[in-house]
Amino acid sequence: MIFETVKNILLEKFGNEVIVTEEKEQKQPALVIKPDLIAQVCLTLRDHQDTWFDFLSCLSAIDYGVESQKFGVIYHLSSIIKNHQIVLKVFLDNNRNLENLPVFQSVSSVYKTAEWHEREAFDMVGVVFENHPDLRRILLPDDWEGYPLRKDYQTAETYHNIKIDY
């Protein structure tokens, strides 16, 4: 039900191209949003009186594997007042070149909690967020090479000429 409400609100406000696809057959249905619009979509859903998605539960960046050449960011929004949840997804194609990272839009202006989540996503999966106020690495050292949660990540053998034992 909330799924339809959200869909209608978005279609009304942004037109047809905002929703790329719907993933309805799942237990937790998701909307795939056009990457450029995600920050505005979140803002709309946060402030609309029928949705009030005021709480960003989780933000995950996903590497969909070497063959698919696809990266995604998944937003789990929930509303404390209305007690409902929605999943938003954003996908970008990318050729996995480490000098050409996929660029998503940051939602940290809407949800402050996204600031650290996005830093973690950048740190681990290597996706960049535009308009992020402080996109440093968060869990790994600043000079770490590579992004560990990529499916083709090769474990580092040395760090500052120190051998890493596994």
Add this chain to the structure above:
Amino acid sequence: MIENKLSNLHQEALKRYQTKIDSVSPEEMVLNLGPQHPSTHGVLRLELITDGEIVREVIPHLGYLHRCFEKHSEALNYSQIIPYTDRMDYLASMNNNHAFVMGVERMLGIENDIPKRVEYIRVLVCELNRIASHLIAIGTYGIDIGAFTPFLWCFRDREHIMNMLEWASGARMLYNYIWVGGLFYDIPVGFEERCKEFVAYFKPKMVELNELLTDNQIFISRTANIGILPLDVAINYGCSGPMLRGSGLKYDLRRVDEYSVYPEIDFKIPYAKGEIGTVGDCWNRYKVRIDEIAESLKIIEQSVEKLTKEYKRTKEFDPRALVPKKTIPKAQDFYIRAENPKGEIGFYFIADGRSDKPFRVKSRGPSFNNLSVLPEISKGVMIADLVAIIGSIDIVLGEVDR
């Protein structure tokens, strides 16, 4: 072009940070708190820009305890990941197990087949663990403020819980007790009686602890009206658990999502009312934890009651009856959330439908989100108050870094 963009975004942020540190005025000082500072509750490093005793800005640096939980999970099957979840919030391992296992069970679609006795045992051990976790929070908070006795008292009482859970699971802190589809073992014979004894023993101890710490004027002066976290800020920063309830919101996932057998159990959701100080300050967050212990004791009493009467021990009962030989969920993605002592723990699974290993597991640690609000609420406080604020957030670095 895009290459420039990358270097811009990351390098610019680094440069901005470096300039901020380099350009402190002569009156200001950059001070490192941690990573080996006792009041940071683990290996958290805070970089403070201070003006005398006043904290101008806090820059947290994380990652000293990063153990790649998510990378490990991609190489292991679902039941092998459970011990790794133990090590996230290592003070509340049962609750982590429970959340993770619930997620996998729902993906498999067996969540309604779990026997009631198993569910009640899960709730029982989770609530015992919740008390243990809150006792650490309260005890170490006392010692941050300068009260030594509550620390010893809390650890003495927590040890009883540790012994009981060790009796049930075989391990003192990292249990791996709750399994997908069931439990490691049934609770040992006599566990229910021991729980009753513990509740009877512990209730008067809580009264003593309240007299010693909660209503202590020195403690109140150090915590009331310090580090006020307004509700809208708390929600926007994704704070959950006692942090959110300490800001005056009656919100508990045990009631909101009604998972496990919590709907059958009678308990209240404590939230800050501002009896002392302001709603959202350190004292109110602390008080929510104290009240939650009392509610957890109620839940324990009710579960023990059910486990000795309605769902009592039988010879035929096998807690492993539903444990799947091979856990292969259908291709799907699924987000599970549950109420940990620290707040909302979440696991986001992506299953490919072919293997018994998850394609990806993302964990949302409540401490990670709760800690992110620290720079916001500690602008312009005294250094000693900063210590009080960190203590009241109750972080576990194992979960912040994962």
